[in-house]
Amino acid sequence: MFASSVMGFWAFLAFAVCSLPRQLVIVYTNVLFEDEANGTSTKIEFTPVTVAFAIIILITYYGYLLKEMKRVTPEIICQRRKARQAKNSKDLSAVESPAAD
Numbered sequence: 001m002f003a004s005s006v007m008g009f010w011a012f013l014a015f016a017v018c019s020l021p022r023q024l025v026i027v028y029t030n031v032l033f034e035d036e037a038n039g040t041s042t043k044i045e046f047t048p049v050t051v052a053f054a055i056i057i058l059i060t061y062y063g064y065l066l067k068e069m070k071r072v073t074p075e076i077i078c079q080r081r082k083a084r085q086a087k088n089s090k091d092l093s094a095v096e097s098p099a100a101d
Helices: 009-018 020-038 047-096
Strands: none
Touching: 009 020, 009 047, 020 047
16 A cells, blocks of 8 residues: 555654554454463553553544545546546547548
8 A cells, every 4th residue: 555655755664663553462462362272371561551552543543544535535536537538538439430441
């Protein structure tokens, strides 16, 4: 997704770093489930803080994506309409003037 957009390197890096806590929550949850299945215990006390931070990052990122989608949507709709009109006019001109035999 980032490769096809015009997002700069530094913005990409910032969002990549901000998405790390979300991945940490997933990995940590899996470790807890595995430890529970094995009967062992892992003591880490920052789980609620990590989850809260991940939720804040997720909400912020979602808001940014919505804002960017609203900004880009009219341009994309315009480009699609122009492409559709060009295709329709090309198809119409081909029907009206068939090639000479």
